[in-house]
């Protein structure tokens with residue numbers, strides 16, 4: 194058996210927490226040979242429910258689950274973390290945009306970034322799920338002194354999965370036939386699901402789906418508004434699909450990407466595609482054979498795409514400016 198890895202999860206008693214813990218403990222993400230320690234972080238009011246979740250984890254008798262710690266203390270929670278899932282935060286309600294949560298949730302990520310820097314393992318990687326996730330990741334990254342910027346990610350995989358599912362349904366193919374789907378920008382209503390470079394069974398989507406009005410209109414809007422549609426239908430924001438996308442993200446980050454394909458995750462911009470350096474922006478990413486990731490270069494950006502990418506990046510600049518007090522100079 195390998196040495197256990199340590200996975201810290203904030204908001205562990207919440208909806209997404211409940212949908213993710215058991216699958217991580219079962220080996221779905223890190224593999225069936227990889228034992229895991231879970232360090233579960235909640236705020237005081239979440240502790241009773243978290244206690245129940247821990248009891249249920251015990252009752253699963255998972256062969257790969259080595260140790261479970263439940264705590265409200267950030268340093269204890271992030272101690273030795275190889276991976277940190279930052280989920281804990283308030284979800285939006287019907288009628289809100291995700292950015293409306295910035296004032297409520299943004300400050301959570303200063304203390305968490307600092308505690309990660311103090312207490313996590315030197316190889317820690319951090320996936321921010323709590324909304325607005327790009328800017329929360331920006332806050333955590335800038336407060337985690339000494340942790341390299343390339344360890345911070347914000348989740349746009351749910352948007353990618355939604356976009357693939359919409360394209361597959363329209364074309365009458367299986368989800369897995371859709372590749373090269375990049376979500377550009379912010380996990381918000383300005384995000385740009387790039388159909389111009391996506392493929393279905395290796396052919397450009399635009400050749401398979403010739404209804405350009407649908408691609409430029411209804412398709413983009415459906416993906417941008419899917420989170421709100423779920424809230425309206427369910428009375429609560431996406432949880433199982435969000436947990437699933439978080440696990441997909443980490444699996445993509447730790448396993449080499451199939452040749453020629455890419456996936457979506459928001460990373461710290463290095464200036465690629467003319468996007469301002471330092472912002473946390475979703476773009477086409479691939480994982481190399483050595484386990485490191487890179488921005489896929491040379492993806493064509495036509496005038497339609499440029500306009501959409503600029504709009505979503507501009508929104509990220511506005512969000513950054515709105516939280517400048519949370520970002521050390």
Ligand SMILES: NC(=O)C1=CN([C@@H]2O[C@H](COP(=O)(O)OP(=O)(O)OC[C@H]3O[C@@H](n4cnc5c(N)ncnc54)[C@H](O)[C@@H]3O)[C@@H](O)[C@H]2O)C=CC1
Pocket residue numbers: 203204205206207208209210234235236238239280281282283284285301321322323324325326348349351352380430431432435
């Ligand atoms: N990036 C994405 O694609 C998605 C992001 N989300 C976001 O994920 C977040 C969590 O969603 P749910 O699990 O549905 O919410 P929830 O309300 O069911 O659970 C959140 C949990 O976080 C805990 N929490 C709050 N502040 C905390 C803190 N400072 N430290 C530790 N724990 C804390 C709460 O006690 C609660 O148990 C929300 O911000 C939601 O908007 C949801 C779906 C998709």
Ligand SMILES: O=C([O-])CC(=O)C(=O)O
Pocket residue numbers: 284285291324351419420421423430431435
């Ligand atoms: O829409 C929300 O507030 C939750 C979320 O991020 C999503 O479902 O994509």
